[in-house]
Amino acid sequence: MTDPVSITVHVNGTAHTRRVEPRLLLSDFLRHELGLTGTHVGCEHGVCGACTVLIDGRSARSCLTLAVMADGQDIETVEAQGTQEDLGRIQRAFRDHHALQCGFCTPGFLMTIADMLRHHPLENDEQIREALSGNLCRCTGYQNIVAAVRELASERGPIE
Amino acid sequence: MTQADISVELRPKLVGSRVKRTEDPRLLTGTGQYVDDIKLADMVHVAILRSDQPHALIREIRVGDTSSVPGLIGIYDWTDLEGEVRPAIPTSRMKGYYATPYWPLARGKVRYVGEPVVAVVADSRYAAEDALGLIEIDYEPLPFAIRQVDAVREDAPLLHEEAGTNVIVERTFMRGDIEDAIASAPVVVRGQFRMTRKTATSMECRSYLAEYDTRRRALTLWTSSNIPGIIRDALSDALDLPGSRMRVVAPDVGGSFGGKGSLYHEEMLVCLLARKLERPVKYVADRLEELSSSSQAFDQLIDGELAVARDGTFLGLRCDVIGDIGAYSIYPWTGGIEPVQVISFMPGPYKIEHYHGRVRAVLTPKPPTGPYRGVGRPSSTFAMERLIDMAARELGMDPADLRRHNLVSDGEFPYRTAPGIIWDQSAFQQCLAGAREAIGYDGLRVWQEQARAEGRWVGIGISSYAELTGIGSRIAVAPGMPINTGTETAIIRIDSTGAVEASFGIASHGQGLETTLAQVIADELGCAMDDVVVLQGDSSLVPMSSGTYASRSAVIAGGAATQASRALKGKVLRMAAHVMAEPVEDLEAERGWIRSRTSNAGMTFKEVARAVYLQMGTIPRDIREDLTVTETYDPFLGTACSSTHICVAEVDRETFGVRLLKYVVAEDCGRIINPMIVDGQVHGAVAQGIGAALLEEIVYDDEGQLVTASLADYLLPLASDVLDMQIVHIEAELPNNVGGFRGMGEGGTIGAPAAIANAISDALAPLGLGIQTLPATPERLFQLIRPHLNTLEENTK
Ligand code: FES
Ligand code: FES
Numbered sequence: 001m002t003d004p005v006s007i008t009v010h011v012n013g014t015a016h017t018r019r020v021e022p023r024l025l026l027s028d029f030l031r032h033e034l035g036l037t038g039t040h041v042g043c044e045h046g047v048c049g050a051c052t053v054l055i056d057g058r059s060a061r062s063c064l065t066l067a068v069m070a071d072g073q074d075i076e077t078v079e080a081q082g083t084q085e086d087l088g089r090i091q092r093a094f095r096d097h098h099a100l101q102c103g104f105c106t107p108g109f110l111m112t113i114a115d116m117l118r119h120h121p122l123e124n125d126e127q128i129r130e131a132l133s134g135n136l137c138r139c140t141g142y143q144n145i146v147a148a149v150r151e152l153a154s155e156r157g158p159i160e
Numbered sequence: 161m162t163q164a165d166i167s168v169e170l171r172p173k174l175v176g177s178r179v180k181r182t183e184d185p186r187l188l189t190g191t192g193q194y195v196d197d198i199k200l201a202d203m204v205h206v207a208i209l210r211s212d213q214p215h216a217l218i219r220e221i222r223v224g225d226t227s228s229v230p231g232l233i234g235i236y237d238w239t240d241l242e243g244e245v246r247p248a249i250p251t252s253r254m255k256g257y258y259a260t261p262y263w264p265l266a267r268g269k270v271r272y273v274g275e276p277v278v279a280v281v282a283d284s285r286y287a288a289e290d291a292l293g294l295i296e297i298d299y300e301p302l303p304f305a306i307r308q309v310d311a312v313r314e315d316a317p318l319l320h321e322e323a324g325t326n327v328i329v330e331r332t333f334m335r336g337d338i339e340d341a342i343a344s345a346p347v348v349v350r351g352q353f354r355m356t357r358k359t360a361t362s363m364e365c366r367s368y369l370a371e372y373d374t375r376r377r378a379l380t381l382w383t384s385s386n387i388p389g390i391i392r393d394a395l396s397d398a399l400d401l402p403g404s405r406m407r408v409v410a411p412d413v414g415g416s417f418g419g420k421g422s423l424y425h426e427e428m429l430v431c432l433l434a435r436k437l438e439r440p441v442k443y444v445a446d447r448l449e450e451l452s453s454s455s456q457a458f459d460q461l462i463d464g465e466l467a468v469a470r471d472g473t474f475l476g477l478r479c480d481v482i483g484d485i486g487a488y489s490i491y492p493w494t495g496g497i498e499p500v501q502v503i504s505f506m507p508g509p510y511k512i513e514h515y516h517g518r519v520r521a522v523l524t525p526k527p528p529t530g531p532y533r534g535v536g537r538p539s540s541t542f543a544m545e546r547l548i549d550m551a552a553r554e555l556g557m558d559p560a561d562l563r564r565h566n567l568v569s570d571g572e573f574p575y576r577t578a579p580g581i582i583w584d585q586s587a588f589q590q591c592l593a594g595a596r597e598a599i600g601y602d603g604l605r606v607w608q609e610q611a612r613a614e615g616r617w618v619g620i621g622i623s624s625y626a627e628l629t630g631i632g633s634r635i636a637v638a639p640g641m642p643i644n645t646g647t648e649t650a651i652i653r654i655d656s657t658g659a660v661e662a663s664f665g666i667a668s669h670g671q672g673l674e675t676t677l678a679q680v681i682a683d684e685l686g687c688a689m690d691d692v693v694v695l696q697g698d699s700s701l702v703p704m705s706s707g708t709y710a711s712r713s714a715v716i717a718g719g720a721a722t723q724a725s726r727a728l729k730g731k732v733l734r735m736a737a738h739v740m741a742e743p744v745e746d747l748e749a750e751r752g753w754i755r756s757r758t759s760n761a762g763m764t765f766k767e768v769a770r771a772v773y774l775q776m777g778t779i780p781r782d783i784r785e786d787l788t789v790t791e792t793y794d795p796f797l798g799t800a801c802s803s804t805h806i807c808v809a810e811v812d813r814e815t816f817g818v819r820l821l822k823y824v825v826a827e828d829c830g831r832i833i834n835p836m837i838v839d840g841q842v843h844g845a846v847a848q849g850i851g852a853a854l855l856e857e858i859v860y861d862d863e864g865q866l867v868t869a870s871l872a873d874y875l876l877p878l879a880s881d882v883l884d885m886q887i888v889h890i891e892a893e894l895p896n897n898v899g900g901f902r903g904m905g906e907g908g909t910i911g912a913p914a915a916i917a918n919a920i921s922d923a924l925a926p927l928g929l930g931i932q933t934l935p936a937t938p939e940r941l942f943q944l945i946r947p948h949l950n951t952l953e954e955n956t957k
Contacts, residue, residue: 021286023286024286031196031197032199035199036190037190037193037194037196037197038189038190038191038192039190040194040363040364040414041196042363042364042365042414042447043447043870043871044446044447045447045870045871045872047870047871047872048363048447048871050363077190078188078189078190079189079190081188081189082188082189083189084185084186084189084191085185087185087188087189091188091189094184094188095180095181095184095185095188096180098180098181098836098837098839098840100184100187100188101415101670101671101672101840101844102187102362102363102364102412102413102414102415102669102670103183103184103187103188103192103412103414103670104194104362104363104364104414104415105363105414106187106188107190110188125884128879129878129879129880130879130880132878132879132880133878133879133880135879136363136871136876136878137363137879138361138362138363138415138417138844138848138876139363139415139670139840139844140840140843140844140847141840141843141844141845141846141847141848141877141882141885141908142843142847142877142878142879142882143843143882143884143885144840144843145879146879146884
């Protein structure tokens with residue numbers, strides 16, 4: 001163990017300065033230090049994608065990232081996408097298409113899709129399924145998640 | 161149909177509509193609350209040192225210098241808990257059964273790699289894990305038999321000496337004269353089928369948090385369980401606490417599929433530690449612990465024989481099954497739950513007169529097997545449906561026609577199967593016909609011929625099955641189990657603000673029961689759906705509860721909701737009649753309004769509630785009724801849910817990987833509460849069946865070590881492994897229960913492995929090969945096909 005170090009992380013637009021152990025995972029930092037429990041942990045070995053957040057706009061596994069590595073960076077978590085009263089666009093598509101059941105994998109999917117919609121072609125189901133294949137869902141069989149993304153991709157149109 | 165039913169029929173209904181889920185807003189925004197999201201003041205964390213030995217005596221446990229770990233609070237093994245807890249014993253009335261006791265930590269001996277031995281408590285999980293490194297355990301290894309075929313032998317080393325055997329369950333079901341049926345049949349097909357070990361693998365790992373209230377001397381356990389009521393009763397016995405001081409809450413739960421549907425050591429452990437330390441104690445399994453210590457599933461070896469007449473009539477069926485149940489008989493279901501179910505459901509939805517099914521459940525040094533979506537029937541359906549396809553080939557008959565010839569048909573219900581399951585009226589034939597039509601079966605056979613001519617390995621696979629759902633008090637969900645799982649209590653009350661609060665003993669963990677039960681209540685009570693809050697997943701809500709499992713909640717809780725709503729509506733209308741000075745027979749309630757059919761008078765539920773509770777004197781006290789109702793529903797028997805799956809698969813000639821090209825499910829689940837949710841259940845269950853068929857396998861090596869200890873080794877289906885499926889809902893006669901619902905949460909997992917195995921076998925039929933072991937991984941297929949590759953090349957030259 002090494003001594004705690006001071007870091008400043010911008011999460012959903014707010015700067016948080018904390019002293020943390022260098023080994024602290026970003027997922028634990030978000031969940032337990034900041035109380036942002038929308039980011040979930042399903043495997044802690046980089047396979048399930050439940051812990052996906054955006055780091056400087058790109059999706060990343062917060063369980064494979066140390067909190068100290070996020071020092072000075074912009075993090076976006078599911079809490080930034082919308083509220084219960086005012087769901088964000090991706091969240092609404094998920095609700096309309098019944099793309100969640102237990103909801104545990106859902107925040108990870110929402111963050112992955114936010115990135116994919118900005119950066120990936122998503123022109124057909126094969127591309128959509130490929131884009132989603134870094135996130136595991138055990139409940140839905142993916143069919144309705146694919147349908148939600150199909151709708152989101154169609155209203156977005158092709159990326160430049 | 162009763163009067164009440166008709167009035168409900170005439171209105172636009174919520175039941176049957178694609179109502180969006182009430183649960184979604186909180187789950188989509190990260191405001192859901194899973195156990196690990198709960199943070200209590202003074203909370204401490206547990207890490208667990210688990211056995212690295214499959215079978216060994218614990219000689220000594222040594223702890224190094226604890227001052228090196230700041231934040232360490234305590235280290236506990238079983239000796240520290242003696243006298244504070246009684247074991248949980250999964251009793252059963254099964255003859256010759258031995259119930260292995262469950263303790264929070266291994267007691268002097270370990271029986272599988274992953275069994276909890278020592279608990280470390282610290283002020284953070286990081287510190288607790290640091291301290292694991294200080295502990296050394298001296299084991300004296302004992303001999304063991306890791307494979308079921310070895311463990312059943314009489315000279316096999318015993319895991320539980322007290323049992324005197326490793327075979328703790330043995331059952332036989334028979335009808336007719338199977339010997340004669342087989343000896344005299346013109347066609348007999350046989351095979352040995354192996355459904356390998358799986359695990360449910362919900363995305364949320366098992367998580368527990370216990371709090372001890374020193375003032376009330378009461379414990380609360382928050383658990384990621386789908387059976388909080390059963391856990392409450394078990395802990396109440398184990399810790400000697402009345403239910404008033406032992407509460408078990410399942411908040412939002414991140415999936416279970418059965419894997420969180422048994423009592424776990426760690427649930428007992430955190431309660432004991434919280435009481436000992438008088439601080440909240442949290443334990444969250446990591447994925448390695450989840451894969452090596454959560455209940456596992458299936459692992460059946462089935463020798464099957466099917467005797468068939470020339471015209472295709474099934475004459476007799478024999479099966480001999482060895483189920484590998486791991487090191488303990490799981491609480492409360494017993495080790496019989498999976499294997500006994502295999503021989504109970506082996507004949508499936510078919511008419512078979514002569515039957516002999518024998519099963520032995522054998523202990524091996526692995527985590528215990530428990531319920532996993534489908535329980536027993538994924539294995540039995542796989543074996544049975546393979547035998548049927550083998551028979552079709554032998555007879556030169558189309559496999560769909562052979563099924564049609566033998567399925568129980570309208571007019572033959574209720575049908576009693578040889579093992580004693582009673583199928584009530586259900587659309588067995590219509591499901592087969594519906595799936596055939598939807599996938600364009602006859603056209604597909606033509607397409608297949610062409611594809612084969614091009615050298616492609618493509619096949620079509622069918623499976624038909626039925627399951628017993630919504631089982632009432634007449635039958636135990638698990639063999640001989642003395643726990644009642646056949647009733648459900650609904651308490652519905654309207655408070656002084658007009659809000660409707662409905663409490664149940666179920667525990668939703670993805671099924672959307674807060675939505676579907678509110679749909680039922682809003683329809684039956686006549687209130688607005690938005691005014692209904694469904695409370696569930698908490699043992700303190702109703703006097704006796706169990707949870708959500710065995711496809712029971714829609715049927716039994718739906719029935720209780722219906723009855724309670726009808727009774728409450730009676731009260732509301734009687735009170736409204738008095739206030740409105742109208743005859744009660746003229747009143748009708750709809751979407752929160754009570755109106756008279758004969759005048760313009762009307763009032764809201766809220767106004768009725770105010771009149772009853774707040775406006776003294778509006779209703780005379782001798783006729784005033786509280787707006788609360790408690791109703792318990794017991795469907796007594798269960799109801800059949802049936803389905804046919806048809807899929808098209810292609811085996812890649814280069815990679816030996818299997819690709820599914822088409823998938824259709826036709827199913828009869830009775831009256832549908834919410835088609836969107838029903839379809840979602842089918843999608844998810846079929847995906848799990850695809851996993852079981854092609855990807856998922858828990859592997860133990862000869863040393864008893866778990867080889868598939870991460871999600872990179874235990875492969876779950878990805879979005880790119882599955883496909884869009886088509887679902888056909890067959891509207892057939894409704895079952896004879898309140899509401900007309902059938903349970904449908906498990907079926908996909910039952911039908912898919914068999915259908916896929918048949919499709920692959922059909923693809924490989926020109927090579928004379930068939931699938932007998934699942935999953936059909938590329939490696940397995942390569943080994944199967946390799947000896948035939950030369951002949952194949954010759955033929956194609
Ligand atoms: S928790 Fe990070 S990928 Fe699974
Ligand atoms: S919704 Fe449960 S894991 Fe995806």
